[in-house]
Amino acid sequence: MKTLMSTVVGLALWLVSSGAVALESAKPYSIDRTYTHSITSSINGKEYELYVRVPRSYETSDKRYPLAVLNDTGASFPTVSGVLQLLTVKDMQEIVAVGISYSVGDDGGVSRTRDYTPTFAPDETSFHSVASKQASGHASDYLAFIERDVFPFLASQYRLNMDSKALIGHSFGGLLGAYALVTKPTLFDHYIIGSPSLWYDDKVMFDLERKYAKSNNMMPANVYMYVGDKENNNTHSMVDDLKQYEAQLRQRQYKGLSLQVEIVPEATHHSAFPHLLTYALPRVFPLD
Amino acid sequence: MKTLMSTVVGLALWLVSSGAVALESAKPYSIDRTYTHSITSSINGKEYELYVRVPRSYETSDKRYPLAVLNDTGASFPTVSGVLQLLTVKDMQEIVAVGISYSVGDDGGVSRTRDYTPTFAPDETSFHSVASKQASGHASDYLAFIERDVFPFLASQYRLNMDSKALIGHSFGGLLGAYALVTKPTLFDHYIIGSPSLWYDDKVMFDLERKYAKSNNMMPANVYMYVGDKENNNTHSMVDDLKQYEAQLRQRQYKGLSLQVEIVPEATHHSAFPHLLTYALPRVFPLD
Numbered sequence: 001m002k003t004l005m006s007t008v009v010g011l012a013l014w015l016v017s018s019g020a021v022a023l024e025s026a027k028p029y030s031i032d033r034t035y036t037h038s039i040t041s042s043i044n045g046k047e048y049e050l051y052v053r054v055p056r057s058y059e060t061s062d063k064r065y066p067l068a069v070l071n072d073t074g075a076s077f078p079t080v081s082g083v084l085q086l087l088t089v090k091d092m093q094e095i096v097a098v099g100i101s102y103s104v105g106d107d108g109g110v111s112r113t114r115d116y117t118p119t120f121a122p123d124e125t126s127f128h129s130v131a132s133k134q135a136s137g138h139a140s141d142y143l144a145f146i147e148r149d150v151f152p153f154l155a156s157q158y159r160l161n162m163d164s165k166a167l168i169g170h171s172f173g174g175l176l177g178a179y180a181l182v183t184k185p186t187l188f189d190h191y192i193i194g195s196p197s198l199w200y201d202d203k204v205m206f207d208l209e210r211k212y213a214k215s216n217n218m219m220p221a222n223v224y225m226y227v228g229d230k231e232n233n234n235t236h237s238m239v240d241d242l243k244q245y246e247a248q249l250r251q252r253q254y255k256g257l258s259l260q261v262e263i264v265p266e267a268t269h270h271s272a273f274p275h276l277l278t279y280a281l282p283r284v285f286p287l288d
Numbered sequence: 289m290k291t292l293m294s295t296v297v298g299l300a301l302w303l304v305s306s307g308a309v310a311l312e313s314a315k316p317y318s319i320d321r322t323y324t325h326s327i328t329s330s331i332n333g334k335e336y337e338l339y340v341r342v343p344r345s346y347e348t349s350d351k352r353y354p355l356a357v358l359n360d361t362g363a364s365f366p367t368v369s370g371v372l373q374l375l376t377v378k379d380m381q382e383i384v385a386v387g388i389s390y391s392v393g394d395d396g397g398v399s400r401t402r403d404y405t406p407t408f409a410p411d412e413t414s415f416h417s418v419a420s421k422q423a424s425g426h427a428s429d430y431l432a433f434i435e436r437d438v439f440p441f442l443a444s445q446y447r448l449n450m451d452s453k454a455l456i457g458h459s460f461g462g463l464l465g466a467y468a469l470v471t472k473p474t475l476f477d478h479y480i481i482g483s484p485s486l487w488y489d490d491k492v493m494f495d496l497e498r499k500y501a502k503s504n505n506m507m508p509a510n511v512y513m514y515v516g517d518k519e520n521n522n523t524h525s526m527v528d529d530l531k532q533y534e535a536q537l538r539q540r541q542y543k544g545l546s547l548q549v550e551i552v553p554e555a556t557h558h559s560a561f562p563h564l565l566t567y568a569l570p571r572v573f574p575l576d
Contacts (some may be wrong), residue, residue, distance in 0.1 A: 012358035029339045035314035051317045079370025085363040
């Protein structure tokens with residue numbers, strides 16, 4: 001309530017000071033051909049929203065379309081909607097894009113740390129709030145939610161080609177993709193993994209991959225990994241992390257793995273995502 | 289009516305065939321902190337919509353923000369909203385982004401050809417419909433609409449720093465930016481010009497620039513021009529066009545002109561736009 005009240009007071013002050021018409025009466029901008037659905041995870045009982053964008057031809061065809069799933073939707077869903085509007089149909093196939101929101105009513109930092117990180121790391125220094133750290137480590141529940149709840153719902157509501165599914169994630173979302181690859185690689189067919197947080201929990205992804213390699217010689221997946229060339233700071237290089245992770249994956253010679261790794265020129269952690277989407281989508285979903 | 293009926297019939301058939309719940313009851317995805325306004329051009333009497341996205345701090349500050357104006361909003365507005373969500377506040381300043389829609393009720397091709405092209409070119413072979421060509425050549429009216437109607441409206445409704453305004457356009461929208469530069473360069477402070485249609489009307493922009501140069505030695509503007517390295521086909525190279533236009537501009541040694549031209553690697557005409565937005569916005573609006 002405190003937040004709501006301060007918003008109301010702030011808005012009122014702003015209206016008085018600016019003499020502007022009431023903005024609350026102005027409609028928001030809605031993205032064309034998008035639909036919002038509520039869905040509850042059968043794993044953790046939390047409610048999420050699904051944001052679905054269908055391509056131009058959807059209503060006039062009987063085609064089934066490949067599926068791209070994204071998280072961190074506040075930035076990713078508008079971006080992918082704009083990029084798809086531009087790239088289809090000259091540069092790539094038409095696809096259905098689906099964003100999975102943070103759990104409704106929860107802090108975004110808590111929701112993404114809980115759902116996208118592979119391990120419980122309460123002492124991790126590099127991210128979010130104490131509450132986030134305490135919630136961390138439930139990526140496996142989140143992948144089960146996608147498999148058991150999200151996919152069946154989408155397949156029942158939309159004409160999808162469920163043999164061509166991509167997971168697209170950036171930062172913690174990229175960490176989630178990397179984790180899916182070493183626990184349930186067939187959950188998706190394609191993985192677009194941007195600027196993954198391979199530093200997380202003392203580089204636990206390197207251990208998880210070693211564990212996977214001990215009992216698996218297959219990783220049937222089409223993987224694009226990207227990082228911006230400016231993603232270094234005084235204490236850490238995400239570029240080096242990704243190169244090391246690439247080397248570790250390549251030495252396994254996994255059957256079924258197609259791996260492409262790229263360093264995006266002049267890109268920071270935050271600018272890498274629009275670049276990787278724009279480069280990777282036409283590669284993952286090329287024209288027929 | 290024919291179009292409406294066929295849409296209704298198509299939707300009904302689709303619902304029957306798929307067994308899906310009615311999608312029309314599902315809300316669209318709305319971009320956070322966006323507002324839609326209707327505005328009528330005092331020049332051509334047409335109605336347009338303005339889509340405004342304010343930054344995170346807008347409601348809790350009394351700051352005035354720089355302004356970025358975009359056209360071709362179906363692709364540009366979602367893209368810029370996602371990119372701004374990512375890049376602010378670590379990579380660039382907070383700004384207000386405004387998309388100007390096509391004129392309400394008109395075909396998009398007709399609207400953009402009428403409003404973004406500098407000259408009447410009914411025999412141009414490279415674009416849109418006969419109706420578009422017949423409507424072409426009213427960029428000067430469109431710039432007057434921005435100056436006389438759009439800017440005053442925005443300045444009255446939002447806290448803007450009207451001394452820091454950028455025009456962002458791609459393709460015909462880039463042609464519009466190039467045209468503004470040689471007719472009314474002070475209308476904006478910054479110009480982000482992507483993949484401009486310099487081929488238009490027998491390369492008329494080269495002539496218009498020559499005309500401007502005859503009576504002007506100043507071009508006070510900060511200009512970023514981009515083209516994708518794959519924007520060539522058998523008959524034409526948009527890369528060569530842009531290089532020639534750059535050379536023509538540079539030889540004038542205009543006072544006040546800051547010009548940067550870049551060829552975006554591995555980019556097509558359609559993929560160039562998200563890249564140029566992501567590269568150019570932090571350069572035009574760097575952190576303080």
